[in-house]
Amino acid sequence: MKKFYNFLLVAVVMLFTTVTFAQATITGKVIDAETTSPLPGANVAVKGTSDGATADFDGNFTITTSSSSGEIVISYVGFKPISIAFNGDTNVGTISLSPDSLDEVVIVGSGVIDLAEDRRTPVAVSTIRRDEIQLKGVGNVEVTEIMKNTPSVFVSPGGGGFGDSALFVRGFDDTNTAVLLNGQPINAQEDGRVFWSNWQGVSDIANAIQVQRGLGASKLAISSVGGTVNIVMKAAEKGKGGSVRFLSGNDSYFKTTAEYNTGVNDKGWAFSFLIDHWQAHRSWARGTFGQGQNYFFAVGYKPNDRHQFNFLITGAPQYHGQRWSQSEETIENDPKFNQHWGFTSDAVNGQYTSDIDSERRNFYHKPVMNLNWDWTISDVSSLSTVLYASWGRGGGTGPRGDRIRTADGQLDYFAIEQANEAIGVGGFDSAETGYIRRGSMNNHSWYGIVSNFNTELNDNLSFNVGTDLRYYEGDHFRQIIDLYGLDGWAEDGVTYTDTFEADPWAALFDFADENQRIDYDYSETITYQGLFSQLEYSNDKFSTFIQGAVSNQSYVREGRHISYSDEDRGESDKLNKIGFNLKGGVAYAINDANKFFFNAGYYSRQPFLDNVFENIRRSNALVSPEVDNEDITGFEAGYEFKIGDNFTAVANFYHTQWENRVVLQGGGINDNGTPNDTSDDFEVSNFQRGVNQTHIGAELDFIFTPTSWLRINGFFSAGSWKFDGESSFDEFNIDTGELVSSADGINRDGISVPGVAQTTAGLNARANIISGLSADGGFKYYGNSYKHDGGSLQTMNIGTIDDFVLADFGLTYNYTLGNGDRLTFRGNVFNVFDNIVISNTDRFGFFNTDGRTFNVSARYSF
Incomplete structure (x- = not known):
């Protein structure tokens, strides 16, 4: 019986030692590459496992995983994710995440979706990205509402019915503002109107909305008197x-x-x-x-x-x-x-x-x-x-x-x-x-x-x-x-x-x-x-x-x-x-x-x-x-x-x-x-x-x-x-x-x-x-x-x-x-x-x- 207890003790010690050596602790800090500000809430996950953590108020994180080596994936909404390898306990230091460029947002159709970032010569433009659309532009809010925090843009309630709002850019209504959906014109062919009620689902499926005021970047011969709205x-x-x-x-x-x-x-x-x-x-x-x-x-x-x-x-x-x-x-x-x-x-x-x-x-x-x-x-x-x-x-x-x-x-x-x-x-x-x-x-x-x-x-x-x-x-x-x-x-x-x-x-x-x-x-x-x-x-x-x-x-x-x-x-x-x-x-x-x-x-x-x-x-x-x-x-x-x-x-x-x-x-x-x-x-x-x-x-x-x-x-x-x-x-x-x-x-x-x-x-x-x-x-x-x-x-x-x-x-x-x-x-x-x-x-x-x-x-x- 004594031999059995000794064997059990050795087995427990060996198991504990194995688990100890198999674990790893990874630490680091996540910041915005452009502003150097911390990104609290950034997600850190060990690839291929269920191990994960969230960055704190100062962007710092600590994650403990049962894997002794592998990769962590750091991500944040609206930013490009980064993968970093680790081997044992690792301090990965300060990780800079870059905001998604619109090139990253446009998965297909980059040649026909005329975005301002595709051209070196600028135009007057404002871009609303997916994370903001998802937070502010869903539900009982018109998709046009998320464009209102743009210079020279006015959104009329249009009476208040769902989808009846009207968009004005530099004083021109949406019959004279071109609206493109993945490069496809959607202004009505008869009179140029945009019926936003037809596009109630845009806020759920849009990666970005770009409001180009004035001449815009579009190469099409379209009705952009006031501007162009590109919905990606x-x-x-x-x-x-x-x-x-x-x-x-x-x-x-x-x-x-x-x-x-x-x-x-x-x-x-x-x-x-x-x-x-x-x-x-x-x-x-x-x-x-x-x-x-x-x-x-x-x-x-x-x-x-x-x-x-x-x-x-x-x-x-x-x-x-x-x-x-x-x-x-x-x-x-x-x-x-x-x-x-x-x-x-x-x-x-x-x-x-x-x-x-x-x-x-x-x-x-x-x-x-x-x-x-x-x-x-x-x-x-x-x-x-x-x-x-x-x-x-x-x-x-x-x-x-x-x-x-x-x-x-x-x-x-x-x-x-x-x-x-x-x-x-x-x-x-x-x-x-x-x-x-x-x-x-x-x-x-x-x-x-x-x-x-x-x-x-x-x-x-x-x-x-x-x-x-x-x-x-x-x-x-x-x-x-x-x-x-x-x-x-x-x-x-x-x-x-x-x-x-x-x-x-x-x-x-x-x-x-x-x-x-x-x-x-x-x-x-x-x-x-x-x-x-x-x-x-x-x-x-x-x-x-x-x-x-x-x-x-x-x-x-x-x-x-x-x-x-x-x-x-x-x-x-x-x-x-x-x-x-x-x-x-x-x-x-x-x-x-x-x-x-x-x-x-x-x-x-x-x-x-x-x-x-x-x-x-x-x-x-x-x-x-x-x-x-x-x-x-x-x-x-x-x-x-x-x-x-x-x-x-x-x-x-x-x-x-x-x-x-x-x-x-x-x-x-x-x-x-x-x-x-x-x-x-x-x-x-x-x-x-x-x-x-x-x-x-x-x-x-x-x-x-x-x-x-x-x-x-x-x-x-x-x-x-x-x-x-x-x-x-x-x-x-x-x-x-x-x-x-x-x-x-x-x-x-x-x-x-x-x-x-x-x-x-x-x-x-x-x-x-x-x-x-x-x-x-x-x-x-x-x-x-x-x-x-x-x-x-x-x-x-x-x-x-x-x-x-x-x-x-x-x-x-x-x-x-x-x-x-x-x-x-x-x-x-x-x-x-x-x-x-x-x-x-x-x-x-x-x-x-x-x-x-x-x-x-x-x-x-x-």
């Missing part, structure tokens, strides 16, 4: 892992997201998936309910070092209740008021339910697919190509007939149903019209290819040339959504009885046949062929570039509706318009701390399709005389300076002149000379030619890191945006196409462009409080925003919108588990002080800021 979507990720997130916010907002990346296998394949669902009974204003999903699938394949492919498909089907601009009096009395909704009713017993519905509902589903191919031809030459397609289905609902409202101004659905049942069949062809909800449908198919060849002619000179081809076909018609108790709707001698859901999934395949389309029914075909090129020279001190593009755009309209005349049915004549742009610039670096640049450019931009025809809804006739191209001339200069490693600032000055602008506006009402009798009122559209604007301004933004735990950034922009000279004006009856009135010599000279703030300033800070815990927040000031006379012409200013300030705050806590997985908790509060004021205006009325909103989320990353 994720591709099939190189690394293996995933995450699950749960988020909730004010007014019953809830969102859940799951994603997974397989990583690259030994045959060069990688797969990435993401899916989420969100819903809320309102955004902030009443009647702005919403629900939607987001899906993303990508597959990457790299067969060798010369070729890389990536295919993705993504979409964000959604519906939401809408709200338009309001009168000043309404905003003051009830800022949440919305006249477009009401409580639904039970027609059997006349009881109102707790459910709500809106006559103004947007519903849309726009699947997007693209295939990227990057070919490294040689050490100096490459070809990058993206082939894309999208299919949009859906539209927006609205009233047709006579509304009935409750005493507080909401829709009385029960009274509407009772009145309709008494009529039986209603409509424009009967004495009693009744009320229905119609859907204005916009179904389109869009196909395109962008390809760019780049070569380094020598160490200093690079050249690229490419092509941009697009084919677009859109169908526009109205269909009945709800008859509210009517047996049918009579119009143009036809009684219509079919109804269709205002649902984005149903709209993919279930929409009205031609014989069930009310009011109007037409299609348009737009083809586009563009050629672009750039030559850039750079050395250690000096860089210069010249860039040009030429394009041909053709327009054809086809009318189908029963109410159209013979001339307006079938295909119209084809109109071809040639456009071009030419840009150039120079930059000079005095030293690493002082750099200057100057850019200039000229655009001859083709008109939008909606401005080419006399009445796009009803007529095949081209506008006479023919609409000319719009002319845009831009100049900008900038100066970048640094003070040590802690302070960087950039100042920009710009001058943009926009001449021969064509403005088409619809939705106004003409009282037909009888203001007290609404029975003969009709809807009109306004067509204006020769509108000229000049936008001049200055911008400054900076980053300051005064201590290792604090980062401050701020900006200031001031503009003078005014109309120039005279223009013409025509008013048309939308239903008949008849010219109601016209005038020449409309004088706008010197009138300030109304709508959004011409002066903005912001100050933001982020502070590391303790290990893993950080806080961020800031203020933004808006001023110098002009009111106009309320009409279509905007021929006078009648005052200014009061200056105002909004504040946001956020809190983040990161906790790394022992196996290297991470928990991230985030809370956001927007408009912290609940400052509900008029923010901006359009020609119909005013928009107010949303009151205090919030969201909280938890993410598990593995």
Whole structure:
């Protein structure tokens, strides 16, 4: 027995000795390579094991592992990870992590995604990276909101419905700001609009969003009067892992997201998936309910070092209740008021339910697919190509007939149903019209290819040339959504009885046949062929570039509706318009701390399709005389300076002149000379030619890191945006196409462009409080925003919108588990002080800021 105890003792000692020798302790410190600040919360993991640790407040870490040798991987969100070998107890010293360059963010399509960092000659630019997008731009916040802390950028709430915001850059709205998704243009082909509700999922799948103000870096002949927004979507990720997130916010907002990346296998394949669902009974204003999903699938394949492919498909089907601009009096009395909704009713017993519905509902589903191919031809030459397609289905609902409202101004659905049942069949062809909800449908198919060849002619000179081809076909018609108790709707001698859901999934395949389309029914075909090129020279001190593009755009309209005349049915004549742009610039670096640049450019931009025809809804006739191209001339200069490693600032000055602008506006009402009798009122559209604007301004933004735990950034922009000279004006009856009135010599000279703030300033800070815990927040000031006379012409200013300030705050806590997985908790509060004021205006009325909103989320990353 004694021998047995001695043997057991020896075995325990040997086991303890073995374990002792097998262990290793690794220590070190993690800092930001650019600012030398510590990176608290940096993740340190032993490769191939579950051993891990998190850097403390000062960036220091200690990790104990059962492996006697191997590699540790140090990573931090927004920085390039580093692997370091160890053998036994090791002090790896100070590890400097470099921020991800956008070259690292752009996994595929680097030749067709025109980012400012790809060019040595600078432009005025601000970049929002994935870590900030994930923290601030998710949930019940518009993706446009994360761009607002950029000089000369204004984000309008657009009424407050989910996805209804509008983006303004240097005073130009998003019809005149080009938006690109992985190099693919997404501005609507008919009118240049960007419907942000179609891109609700961008915040979950974007690696970066870059706002290029003014001339920008894009080589395409696109509508970048104000600037260019480049959204870089994720591709099939190189690394293996995933995450699950749960988020909730004010007014019953809830969102859940799951994603997974397989990583690259030994045959060069990688797969990435993401899916989420969100819903809320309102955004902030009443009647702005919403629900939607987001899906993303990508597959990457790299067969060798010369070729890389990536295919993705993504979409964000959604519906939401809408709200338009309001009168000043309404905003003051009830800022949440919305006249477009009401409580639904039970027609059997006349009881109102707790459910709500809106006559103004947007519903849309726009699947997007693209295939990227990057070919490294040689050490100096490459070809990058993206082939894309999208299919949009859906539209927006609205009233047709006579509304009935409750005493507080909401829709009385029960009274509407009772009145309709008494009529039986209603409509424009009967004495009693009744009320229905119609859907204005916009179904389109869009196909395109962008390809760019780049070569380094020598160490200093690079050249690229490419092509941009697009084919677009859109169908526009109205269909009945709800008859509210009517047996049918009579119009143009036809009684219509079919109804269709205002649902984005149903709209993919279930929409009205031609014989069930009310009011109007037409299609348009737009083809586009563009050629672009750039030559850039750079050395250690000096860089210069010249860039040009030429394009041909053709327009054809086809009318189908029963109410159209013979001339307006079938295909119209084809109109071809040639456009071009030419840009150039120079930059000079005095030293690493002082750099200057100057850019200039000229655009001859083709008109939008909606401005080419006399009445796009009803007529095949081209506008006479023919609409000319719009002319845009831009100049900008900038100066970048640094003070040590802690302070960087950039100042920009710009001058943009926009001449021969064509403005088409619809939705106004003409009282037909009888203001007290609404029975003969009709809807009109306004067509204006020769509108000229000049936008001049200055911008400054900076980053300051005064201590290792604090980062401050701020900006200031001031503009003078005014109309120039005279223009013409025509008013048309939308239903008949008849010219109601016209005038020449409309004088706008010197009138300030109304709508959004011409002066903005912001100050933001982020502070590391303790290990893993950080806080961020800031203020933004808006001023110098002009009111106009309320009409279509905007021929006078009648005052200014009061200056105002909004504040946001956020809190983040990161906790790394022992196996290297991470928990991230985030809370956001927007408009912290609940400052509900008029923010901006359009020609119909005013928009107010949303009151205090919030969201909280938890993410598990593995």
